[in-house]
Amino acid sequence: MSFVAPWFLVALLLVPAAAAVYVWWERRRTRGAEPWATAPLMPSVTRGGSRRHRHVAPAIYLLAAAVLIVALARPQHDVTKKIEQATVMLVTDRSGSMRSADLKPNRMEAxxxxxxxxxxxxxxxxxxGALAFNQKTKLLASPTTDRARVKNALNTLTGAGSTATGDALAAALAIVRPQGAAGVQTPAAVVLLSDGANVRGRDPIALARRAGRLKVPVYTIALGTDEGTLTSKRANGTTKTERVPPDREAMRQIADASGGTTSDAPTTEALQAVYKRLGSAVAEQPGKDQLTSLPVGIALVLLVVGAGVSLRLTGRIV
Known part of the structure; x- marks a missing residue:
């Protein structure tokens, strides 16, 4: 639990101070009455009711005051809220390493x-929306609620070329935050899937930090296995095979810098599980709910109870 205006809690120091003043005043008043009445007549000279009972109502009033002070501080607690309006960009690597068959039938099809x-x-x-990138970035589908359109766009992808992750992140941010940090911001997130290290273009870590400042978390997925290979033809007609392991550390750094999370997808099943989890995660965001009404209600009940007790024991509210 936290407070929107915690400085109001300093006023809680007034409660024990008020209690001390009340005790001092009661003792002073009692001592002032002693010269004028004998012990048997003291209950008639002081307030009605026994000496012990007449302190109940003031104690309740002090407790109500303490609860009202807590209400002024506006307590709140952490909650997970459903996002009613948001934009998510799927940013997918389409470099040549996506043809690796360590995921079946290959990384791109998975x-x-x-x-x-x-x-x-x-x-x-x-x-x-959807973006694909190798050494160049291509917008496949602008953000839309038309799922079929995005699926059809993603189905056109083939793997070729190298990797420019930073350029892809810059393009995604330009779409979800076209005005930068200005204006009213709707929730947004980026899901970045890549299987290789950034080899050209802008620095992806710097872009991830900018995404964090713009409150756009980047959820990264490191695709493939360390044993993944890619076979290609040389100009002389021979073939070469090279290893194409995922760059998990780069994916982690991007996620950390933006406030997102990272996942490892070494199998087709793992990739499907990651996407399924993110499908729910991007629809929610952390938030805070204020609990002000609860202490206000408790304080009002205490005030009513205190008034009732005072009327019953002393014949007056205060």
Whole structure:
């Protein structure tokens, strides 16, 4: 639990101070009455009711005051809120390493199938767009609630070329935050899937930090296995095979810098599980609910109870 205006809690020091003043005043008043009445007549000279009972109502009033002070501080607690309006950009690597067959039938086809499942998981009111990148970035679908359009766009992908992750992140941020930090911001997130290290273009870590400042978390997925290989033809007609492991550390750094999370997808099943989980995650965001009404209600009840007790024991409210 936290407080919106915690400085009001300093006023809680007034409660024990008021209690001390009350005790001092009662003792002074009692001592002032002693010269004028004998012990048997003291209850008649002081307030009605026994000496012990007449302190009940003031104690309740002090407790109500303490609860009202807590209400002024506006207590709140952490909650997870459903996003009613948001934009999610799917940013998918389409470099040559996506042809690796360590995921069946290959990485690119596994991504297409998992992305389709992701789109089915995301709530209908959330707009989803798609970007693909190698050394160049291509907008496949602008953010839309038309899931079929995004699926069809992703199905056109083939793997070729190198990797410019930073350029892809810059393009995604330009779409979800076209005015930068200005204006009213709707919730947004980026889902970045890549299987290789950034080799050209802008620094992806710097772009991830900018995404964090713009409150756009980047959820990264490191695709493939350390044993993944890619076979290609040389100009002389021979073939070469090279290893294409995922760059998990780069994916982690991007996620951390933006305030997102990272996942490892070494199998087709793991990729589908990651997308399914993110489909729910991007539809929610952390928030805070104020609990002011609760202490206010408690304080009002205490005030009513205190007044009733005072009337019953002393014949007056105060």
């Amino acid at each position: 991504v297409k199938a998992a992305a389709s499942s992701f789109l089915d998981q995301v709530p209908a009111q959330i707009r989803v």
